[in-house]
Amino acid sequence: MAEAKFCTACGCDLQAGMRFCPQCGQVVAGSDADEEMKQRMAEIDDVLREGRMNWIFFAIALYAIPATIAGLFALVDSGATASTLWSNADFQNWISTHGYDITLKDVETYVAVAAGLALASGACAMVSMFLVFKRKMWSIAVIACLLASALCFWSVFGLFIGLLMTWMLYASKESFD
Numbered sequence: 001m002a003e004a005k006f007c008t009a010c011g012c013d014l015q016a017g018m019r020f021c022p023q024c025g026q027v028v029a030g031s032d033a034d035e036e037m038k039q040r041m042a043e044i045d046d047v048l049r050e051g052r053m054n055w056i057f058f059a060i061a062l063y064a065i066p067a068t069i070a071g072l073f074a075l076v077d078s079g080a081t082a083s084t085l086w087s088n089a090d091f092q093n094w095i096s097t098h099g100y101d102i103t104l105k106d107v108e109t110y111v112a113v114a115a116g117l118a119l120a121s122g123a124c125a126m127v128s129m130f131l132v133f134k135r136k137m138w139s140i141a142v143i144a145c146l147l148a149s150a151l152c153f154w155s156v157f158g159l160f161i162g163l164l165m166t167w168m169l170y171a172s173k174e175s176f177d
């Protein structure tokens with residue numbers, strides 16, 4: 001390996017085999033010390049990357065699992081949920097004060113659609129979560145995360161967090177196999 005003749009930091013003369021500059025302490029490029037440092041930096045980089053992927057996995061899981069379960073239950077139980085909402089005095093009050101022409105059927109439809117959206121969004125997030133866990137097919141993971149966010153359009157907060165997660169996933173694409 002070619003030895004640097006001058007220090008890259010201070011420009012002082014270097015002897016062959018020197019690992020550090022005697023003048024300023026700079027690591028000599030191409031020396032054992034330089035290789036060792038590059039190795040360490042790569043190791044630290046790997047650890048940081050792993051940490052970021054784990055963080056993304058847990059953040060997606062935190063949304064995917066409850067959204068899927070809640071969506072599923074709400075969809076199965078949409079008739080009962082709608083009836084409960086319908087018989088709520090505050091809800092009836094809200095309809096009459098605004099003069100809305102809402103029927104129980106409308107409420108049932110609304111609950112079913114909301115539950116379906118939550119379930120679809122949660123399922124997409126589950127796909128993304130699984131791929132992040134497996135470190136496989138980053139593009140599908142990103143698209144699934146984007147879909148999960150898009151299906152959360154009724155919540156500005158959810159949409160924002162989802163798009164942020166999608167961006168983080170995209171930025172971590174080199175961590176996938």
Ligand SMILES: [Zn+2]
Nearest residue numbers: 007010021024
């Ligand atoms: Zn130097």
